[in-house]
Amino acid sequence: MGFGTSATEIVLFIGSVIVAASVAGVLGMTALDMASGLREKGEVMKDRLSTDFRIVNDPENIPVIGGNYTFYIKNTGSVSFYFTNTTVSVIIDGQMFSPAKLVFSSSDNTSLRRAEVGTIMVNTTLSTGYHTLRVVLHNGIARELTFRV
Helix, strand or coil: CHHHHHHHHHHHHHHHHHHHHHHHHHHHHHHHHHHHHHHHHHHHHHHHHHCCEEECCCCCCCCEECCEEEEEEEECCCCCEECCCCCCEEEECCEECCHHHEEEECCCCCEECCCCEEEEEEECCCCCCEEEEEEECCCCCEEEEEEEC
């Protein structure tokens, strides 16, 4: 009779070890997934916190060059960011402009380096009065300027 009790205890012990190992594996994978997600979120936050810019125009005197309104953008962040008509959105009075109506210029014509000033030329006609310019970068960082024409 003693041997039957031992066999039952051994089976229960092995079963509990298997269950414990399975739970440990699931918890380990969950912790790994959480760590990976936190790392990715951290990279996104780092990118957002280190990217910043300002619209540095005089709101009372926006230059018009060749029929294009010219806006000056200064990179005030600690990293470069893409500065092209496909990576930056320009919105005036709620109207988003297609890349064909925008001309971006910077020292290398693809990015705006730290402390550098680039230009955005917008081909449009604006009525006399106040307007709002909104510039949005590829990562969602946005700035606004209310200006007068």
